[in-house]
Amino acid sequence: EVQLVESGGGLVQPGGSLRLSCAAAGFTFGNYWMSWVRQAPGKGLEWVANIKQDGSEKYYVDSVKGRFTISRDNAANSLNLQMNSLRAEDTAVYSCARVPYKKYGSGFDYWGQGTLVTVSS
Amino acid sequence: QSALTQPASVSGSPGQSITISCTGTNSDVGNYNLVSWYQQHPGKAPKVIIYEVNKRPSGVSNRFSGSKSGNTASLTISGLQAEDEADYHCSSYAGSSSFVIFGGGTKLTVL
Numbered sequence: 001e002v003q004l005v006e007s008g009g010g011l012v013q014p015g016g017s018l019r020l021s022c023a024a025a026g027f028t029f030g031n032y033w034m035s036w037v038r039q040a041p042g043k044g045l046e047w048v049a050n051i052k053q054d055g056s057e058k059y060y061v062d063s064v065k066g067r068f069t070i071s072r073d074n075a076a077n078s079l080n081l082q083m084n085s086l087r088a089e090d091t092a093v094y095s096c097a098r099v100p101y102k103k104y105g106s107g108f109d110y111w112g113q114g115t116l117v118t119v120s121s
Numbered sequence: 122q123s124a125l126t127q128p129a130s131v132s133g134s135p136g137q138s139i140t141i142s143c144t145g146t147n148s149d150v151g152n153y154n155l156v157s158w159y160q161q162h163p164g165k166a167p168k169v170i171i172y173e174v175n176k177r178p179s180g181v182s183n184r185f186s187g188s189k190s191g192n193t194a195s196l197t198i199s200g201l202q203a204e205d206e207a208d209y210h211c212s213s214y215a216g217s218s219s220f221v222i223f224g225g226g227t228k229l230t231v232l
Binding site: 043044103108112 | 124127153155157159164165166167168169172173178210212214217218219220222223224225226
């Protein structure tokens with residue numbers, strides 16, 4: 001059974017940093033593109049970042065470029081998101097999601113339940 | 122890249138059919154057959170119910186169907202059941218730099 005479990009969320013002040021992690025299980029993690037997707041309170045979903053199987057390609061939504069860094073550790077089956085210079089508008093539930101095998105662009109086939117990040121003074 | 126446009130809410134009675142629209146542009150929905158639909162119950166992770174416009178993952182009821190015409194994709198749920206009450210999100214591939222964009226989500230109420 002595919003499992004994605006996020007951790008690391010919490011309350012942080014504007015300008016602060018936070019590192020999110022996603023533990024993957026039940027599939028060969030290193031075979032898949034992985035993404036982070038967020039959902040602000042009362043808002044729709046927003047793709048944040050994704051990373052290729054070997055970490056050689058990374059892409060970000062414009063609003064987080066230069067502030068967020070996605071990374072992965074295939075040996076540990078772990079996906080990470082380092083978030084710096086956090087802003088109030090980054091407040092959201094952050095979920096990791098798996099891109100379907102060999103179907104880049106075809107959405108996401110599994111999601112974690114997410115971890116809440118609140119940016120507030 | 123702007124979000125896709127979905128109605129904020131739809132409703133229907135048990136046994137009825139409803140359709141949720143998802144409107145984009147010729148840079149996303151209209152340019153790729155890569156529209157997905159997700160069902161999300163409160164406090165739960167989204168679950169894919171339609172991918173590549175009209176394909177259903179294994180285990181998803183055939184009461185769910187998808188289609189696309191031009192820049193608008195649609196999700197139809199037939200034979201509405203109480204358990205279908207949830208939020209529904211559409212998404213589309215939007216090219217390598219934007220990757221995937223989502224709609225604002227539609228809350229389905231089963232009366």
